[in-house]
Amino acid sequence: MKIKAALPKGMRDFLPKDVVRRQYITQIIREVFELYAYQAIETPVMENLNTLTGKYGEEGDKLLFKVLNSGDYLSKTDDQILQAKDSRKLTAQISEKGLRYDLTVPLARYVVQNQNDLSFPFKRYHIAPVWRADRPQKGRYREFYQCDADVIGSESLYNEVELMQIYAKVFAKLNLEVKIKYNNRKILLGLMQSIGLEGKETEGIAILDKLDKIGLDKVIEEYKALELNDANLSLLRKLLETNDVSLLPTSDMLELGKKELAFLDKFKPENAFFDLSLARGLDYYTGCIFEVASTEYEIGSIGGGGRYDNLTEMFGKSDLTGVGISFGLERIYDVMEALNRFPENLNASSKLLLVHFSEANQNYAFQALNSLRDAGIHAEMYPDLVKFPKQLKYANDKNIPYVAIVGDKEMEQGLFALKNMETGEQQELGLDRLISFLKSH
Amino acid sequence: MKIKAALPKGMRDFLPKDVVRRQYITQIIREVFELYAYQAIETPVMENLNTLTGKYGEEGDKLLFKVLNSGDYLSKTDDQILQAKDSRKLTAQISEKGLRYDLTVPLARYVVQNQNDLSFPFKRYHIAPVWRADRPQKGRYREFYQCDADVIGSESLYNEVELMQIYAKVFAKLNLEVKIKYNNRKILLGLMQSIGLEGKETEGIAILDKLDKIGLDKVIEEYKALELNDANLSLLRKLLETNDVSLLPTSDMLELGKKELAFLDKFKPENAFFDLSLARGLDYYTGCIFEVASTEYEIGSIGGGGRYDNLTEMFGKSDLTGVGISFGLERIYDVMEALNRFPENLNASSKLLLVHFSEANQNYAFQALNSLRDAGIHAEMYPDLVKFPKQLKYANDKNIPYVAIVGDKEMEQGLFALKNMETGEQQELGLDRLISFLKSH
Numbered sequence: 001m002k003i004k005a006a007l008p009k010g011m012r013d014f015l016p017k018d019v020v021r022r023q024y025i026t027q028i029i030r031e032v033f034e035l036y037a038y039q040a041i042e043t044p045v046m047e048n049l050n051t052l053t054g055k056y057g058e059e060g061d062k063l064l065f066k067v068l069n070s071g072d073y074l075s076k077t078d079d080q081i082l083q084a085k086d087s088r089k090l091t092a093q094i095s096e097k098g099l100r101y102d103l104t105v106p107l108a109r110y111v112v113q114n115q116n117d118l119s120f121p122f123k124r125y126h127i128a129p130v131w132r133a134d135r136p137q138k139g140r141y142r143e144f145y146q147c148d149a150d151v152i153g154s155e156s157l158y159n160e161v162e163l164m165q166i167y168a169k170v171f172a173k174l175n176l177e178v179k180i181k182y183n184n185r186k187i188l189l190g191l192m193q194s195i196g197l198e199g200k201e202t203e204g205i206a207i208l209d210k211l212d213k214i215g216l217d218k219v220i221e222e223y224k225a226l227e228l229n230d231a232n233l234s235l236l237r238k239l240l241e242t243n244d245v246s247l248l249p250t251s252d253m254l255e256l257g258k259k260e261l262a263f264l265d266k267f268k269p270e271n272a273f274f275d276l277s278l279a280r281g282l283d284y285y286t287g288c289i290f291e292v293a294s295t296e297y298e299i300g301s302i303g304g305g306g307r308y309d310n311l312t313e314m315f316g317k318s319d320l321t322g323v324g325i326s327f328g329l330e331r332i333y334d335v336m337e338a339l340n341r342f343p344e345n346l347n348a349s350s351k352l353l354l355v356h357f358s359e360a361n362q363n364y365a366f367q368a369l370n371s372l373r374d375a376g377i378h379a380e381m382y383p384d385l386v387k388f389p390k391q392l393k394y395a396n397d398k399n400i401p402y403v404a405i406v407g408d409k410e411m412e413q414g415l416f417a418l419k420n421m422e423t424g425e426q427q428e429l430g431l432d433r434l435i436s437f438l439k440s441h
Numbered sequence: 442m443k444i445k446a447a448l449p450k451g452m453r454d455f456l457p458k459d460v461v462r463r464q465y466i467t468q469i470i471r472e473v474f475e476l477y478a479y480q481a482i483e484t485p486v487m488e489n490l491n492t493l494t495g496k497y498g499e500e501g502d503k504l505l506f507k508v509l510n511s512g513d514y515l516s517k518t519d520d521q522i523l524q525a526k527d528s529r530k531l532t533a534q535i536s537e538k539g540l541r542y543d544l545t546v547p548l549a550r551y552v553v554q555n556q557n558d559l560s561f562p563f564k565r566y567h568i569a570p571v572w573r574a575d576r577p578q579k580g581r582y583r584e585f586y587q588c589d590a591d592v593i594g595s596e597s598l599y600n601e602v603e604l605m606q607i608y609a610k611v612f613a614k615l616n617l618e619v620k621i622k623y624n625n626r627k628i629l630l631g632l633m634q635s636i637g638l639e640g641k642e643t644e645g646i647a648i649l650d651k652l653d654k655i656g657l658d659k660v661i662e663e664y665k666a667l668e669l670n671d672a673n674l675s676l677l678r679k680l681l682e683t684n685d686v687s688l689l690p691t692s693d694m695l696e697l698g699k700k701e702l703a704f705l706d707k708f709k710p711e712n713a714f715f716d717l718s719l720a721r722g723l724d725y726y727t728g729c730i731f732e733v734a735s736t737e738y739e740i741g742s743i744g745g746g747g748r749y750d751n752l753t754e755m756f757g758k759s760d761l762t763g764v765g766i767s768f769g770l771e772r773i774y775d776v777m778e779a780l781n782r783f784p785e786n787l788n789a790s791s792k793l794l795l796v797h798f799s800e801a802n803q804n805y806a807f808q809a810l811n812s813l814r815d816a817g818i819h820a821e822m823y824p825d826l827v828k829f830p831k832q833l834k835y836a837n838d839k840n841i842p843y844v845a846i847v848g849d850k851e852m853e854q855g856l857f858a859l860k861n862m863e864t865g866e867q868q869e870l871g872l873d874r875l876i877s878f879l880k881s882h
Contacts, residue, residue, distance in 0.1 A: 005553035005756040016480035037791035037821035039457035068507040070574040074526040085515040112446035119838040133511040156824035315446040350478035380478035383597035397560040
């Protein structure tokens with residue numbers, strides 16, 4: 001039976017040239033994480049469903065990829081559920097595992113499960129794919145990478161500063177100009193309470209989150225609908241226009257937030273800025289929050305994070321605070337490509353192809369190939385006996401920069417005709433000089 | 442609700458020190474693959490089930506992890522199947538995707554789907570996890586890594602030689618002594634036909650495969666049960682005792698095999714040996730086959746591969762031959778650990794911890810930390826204000842080799858008291874000398 005070579009919806013293959021570019025980005029992120037003393041961990045792609053469900057809201061639960069139990073999974077199911085064709089209830093009976101939705105819940109599970117083998121504060125990074133059964137669209141995939149660094153078990157604001165420094169350093173190394181925005185949930189919470197939105201803080205913060213999209217006037221209108229009085233409305237407008245913390249009202253919560261903010265202001269990297277309108281959607285943040293945007297290319301946020309408390313509480317370990325950031329690999333890739341910032345010499349291919357005209361030439365070339373590889377040069381020989389133009393086309397298609405031609409004449413003289421595939425320049429070299437040339441070019 | 446922090450059966454977390462060791466192995470494999478001009482590809486962890494099923498035998502189909510369709514997946518199912526509680530039939534209606542079982546079938550699908558973007562011969566490598574719902578046992582996990590290199594679309598035996606060279610180079614770099622065994626399916630097939638097992642070749646080869654386990658006498662007994670005559674039985678015994686190709690009968694198939702063997706004999710690495718009893722279980726091999734075993738530690742094969750034809754035929758593209766090898770990461774890890782071959786300086790931790798006694802010390806230390814990191818030194822500061830012994834314990838637990846103590850005296854003098862955590866040696870250094878010391882130690 002013939003099967004169509006196809007992929008599930010929203011999933012992607014990567015060609016060698018794509019892999020090299022993606023690795024260029026993740027390698028820089030990895031190096032900076034390690035420079036800042038974050039350690040790599042790995043967790044399985046599958047988690048128990050009771051670890052995952054209920055952590056991402058009702059919508060998130062629907063987007064979890066669930067794995068069917070092995071064996072005769074229907075044998076113990078409830079007849080009524082089957083008869084009613086109740087998919088949701090049946091799922092609980094036939095599926096115990098799911099693919100991870102992010103790297104944060106697995107981190108919480110990991111920290112509790114492995115706590116006796118970890119040193120706290122625990123600084124870990126994790127660069128790995130996650131899966132969401134979202135409707136695929138441009139730039140949104142059902143399998144995508146997250147690149148996370150988190151510190152668990154330290155209240156110090158130096159962690160927040162370091163995480164902003166990591167953003168600054170990574171994007172500088174990627175040759176991308178960015179703006180790192182920071183704010184504090186305590187300030188947002190205190191502000192909402194101060195202007196009469198006690199009990200409606202989440203709603204109030206959600207409105208703020210729309211500022212970029214709908215503009216200040218419409219934001220103020222939405223607050224009006226929440227029955228804010230005129231004084232509070234004009235205070236809000238002024239605060240959002242000026243971004244001036246000194247205009248904030250006074251409350252215990254606000255004082256706490258301002259103190260934290262002052263620390264960040266003091267140590268922040270040059271390209272980090274306080275932004276009172278930064279809200280971040282996720283409810284679990286409790287302190288500082290971050291977001292990064294390109295200043296050169298419009299694409300939305302390319303990174304974000306913040307401090308959260310009690311992440312591990314659901315697994316029975318309380319009093320662990322955490323703070324972390326995430327890099328949006330897919331969007332960073334799109335920005336790099338749009339702005340043409342990948343280094344020119346990024347190449348998935350070898351440096352040299354040995355081409356030949358006969359079995360004897362090939363035999364000779366293969367001996368040389370061994371020496372080239374022993375010298376650390378990424379080289380290959382066209383493996384089959386095919387016509388010269390076909391071998392050259394292979395080098396060209398694969399972007400191999402040099403070709404060494406081995407014909408009978410070269411064999412007799414112990415030489416290789418080295419051709420620069422870009423300039424067309426050609427020179428004859430012995431093996432030793434060929435090796436030293438390729439090592440230095 | 443409290444949830445138990447636990448993992449699905451047969452799945453593993455990796456601690457930072459494990460990750461570093463696993464990466465040490467995969468990085469060497471990766472570097473050698475690239476030295477030999479193999480290019481990295483990536484494919485999704487999920488494939489369509491019609492890509493996966495039927496490729497690994499009936500047993501393999503049962504071991505596939507299947508992913509439940511999203512949404513109201515029961516709405517279109519057959520009532521009769523539900524009533525009969527027929528799990529196998531229902532699976533086909535509620536699951537379209539599965540987790541990959543190996544990297545070979547995804548490669549075949551990839552090559553056909555992306556053929557217009559690839560250059561042939563296509564040399565690719567892929568280092569990634571695969572999943573099998575096997576019964577977990579010591580050394581066997583439900584999620585494990587495969588490290589594969591394959592050449593698609595080249596008949597040349599130079600590929601076979603290169604793949605054996607890759608084995609030799611990787612294990613040399615890992616400081617492991619191994620024996621690379623090779624054989625040829627054409628020889629095995631021809632031999633079985635020549636001794637009267639025409640039509641029963643697979644059975645005959647399967648007996649051979651047991652030689653290591655049950656010994657020569659029992660193997661000969663099993664052949665006897667297949668009604669081989671005495672002449673053939675004694676020929677077989679002699680062949681297996683001597684490993685001498687010149688004793689092989691003559692047939693077209695055997696001549697083909699012998700010719701290929703002669704080529705490998707000529708170019709093989711020093712630690713590769715022809716082994717007539719090497720059979721490899723998998724049916725799809727058609728030419729040379731390989732297997733690698735440690736000569737220092739008994740654990741079974743730590744690598745294997747061979748040539749296969751028509752892998753892409755099921756996806757509608759015929760006439761593509763392939764040859765490839767695989768490294769068994771989990772077993773290689775076990776051998777490395779048992780023989781203590783991981784380098785001593787493999788460390789998941791930073792090189793230096795800055796410790797302090799007060800807010801002012803910490804502030805001072807943090808400035809120094811920035812300079813250390815700018816110089817590329819992996820360093821960290823204990824983020825919270827805690828007692829000195831707790832900070833030292835953290836350095837000790839994490840295997841951080843150096844600690845720099847910053848007290849008031851050090852601040853005044855602009856110095857750091859650098860302590861070697863292993864020897865206990867201590868010296869006072871200014872920042873510049875601290876940096877240059879750490880760079881050179």
